[in-house]
Amino acid sequence: MNSSRLEAFSDGVLAIIITITVLSIRVPDTPDLAGLKHALPVLAIYAWSFQVVGTYWNNHHHLVHGLKHVSPGIMWANLHLLFWLSLVPLTTEWLGRHFAAPWPTAAYCAVLFLAAIAYTLLEQAIIAGQGRDSGVAKALHRRMKEIISLALYGGAILVSFVAPWVACAMVVAATLVWLLPDRRLRAGQEV
Numbered sequence: 001m002n003s004s005r006l007e008a009f010s011d012g013v014l015a016i017i018i019t020i021t022v023l024s025i026r027v028p029d030t031p032d033l034a035g036l037k038h039a040l041p042v043l044a045i046y047a048w049s050f051q052v053v054g055t056y057w058n059n060h061h062h063l064v065h066g067l068k069h070v071s072p073g074i075m076w077a078n079l080h081l082l083f084w085l086s087l088v089p090l091t092t093e094w095l096g097r098h099f100a101a102p103w104p105t106a107a108y109c110a111v112l113f114l115a116a117i118a119y120t121l122l123e124q125a126i127i128a129g130q131g132r133d134s135g136v137a138k139a140l141h142r143r144m145k146e147i148i149s150l151a152l153y154g155g156a157i158l159v160s161f162v163a164p165w166v167a168c169a170m171v172v173a174a175t176l177v178w179l180l181p182d183r184r185l186r187a188g189q190e191v
Contacts, residue, residue, distance in 0.1 A: 003067035006078060010064075013082045014057045017089060021049050024093035042096030045108075048172070049092040052112065055178050056085060056119065063123065068130060077118070077125035084115035105167050106160035112171060113153035120146050149174040 025042055028035030060081075067074070091108040098104045123146070127137045152174035160167040 001070040001075070003064050003070055006064055006067075006070050006075065007061065010060055010078060010082060011057070014053055014060075014085065017085055018050060018053055021046060021053070021089040021092050024089060024096070041099035042093075045092050045096040045099065048175075049088050051179075052175055053085060053088060055175060056081075056115065059119075059178055063126065063136075067126065067136075068134075071125070071129035073125045074122070074129050077122040081115060081118035081122050084111055084118050087111045088115075100164040100168065102161045102164055105164040106157050109153060109156040109160055109167055109171055112174070113150070113157060116146070116149050116153050116174070120150070145177050149177050152177075 025039070025046055028039050064070075064074075064078075088111060091104070091111045095101075095104040095108045120143075123136075123140055127134065127140065130136050152170045156167040156170035156174070159170060
């Protein structure tokens with residue numbers, strides 16, 4: 001399989017994830033600003049989740065674009081990532097309904113932590129599939145972004161039970177690390 005099929009499949013799944021997430025937003029019960037005020041936590045979490053999924057989509061594109069070939073290991077690692085991202089709508093809705101409550105916050109953080117692990121495993125599968133001397137292996141030899149984001153997401157899970165607002169801030173910080181596409185990978189380069 002070539003990388004374009006993997007990208008197209010992943011693009012479709014990520015588009016569905018975003019669509020399902022927005023469908024969980026309920027129209028306010030009242031036609032006034034008070035009704036909208038009650039919807040603000042859900043809208044805020046939705047906006048953040050949209051940004052998270054969009055950031056994964058952007059970085060995924062830069063990671064897989066130009067792969068010489070897609071091995072079964074890469075395919076399974078990619079599915080593993082998509083599985084965890086497919087749980088974003090569930091945890092987004094739960095956290096939106098119970099904003100800053102410990103368990104919904106921890107669940108949201110856990111899904112993002114497991115997605116970050118899956119993304120790191122996808123990077124490793126690509127390196128294994130392309131070879132240790134490949135462009136992607138050379139580009140990803142420093143793992144600081146991965147270490148920082150995994151530490152923040154993992155720590156946020158624990159902090160959720162003590163200070164959910166701090167955990168949310170940690171998730172924001174972890175995601176901001178990846179907001180700009182990974183400069184180690186250039187779109188269009190053969191990896």
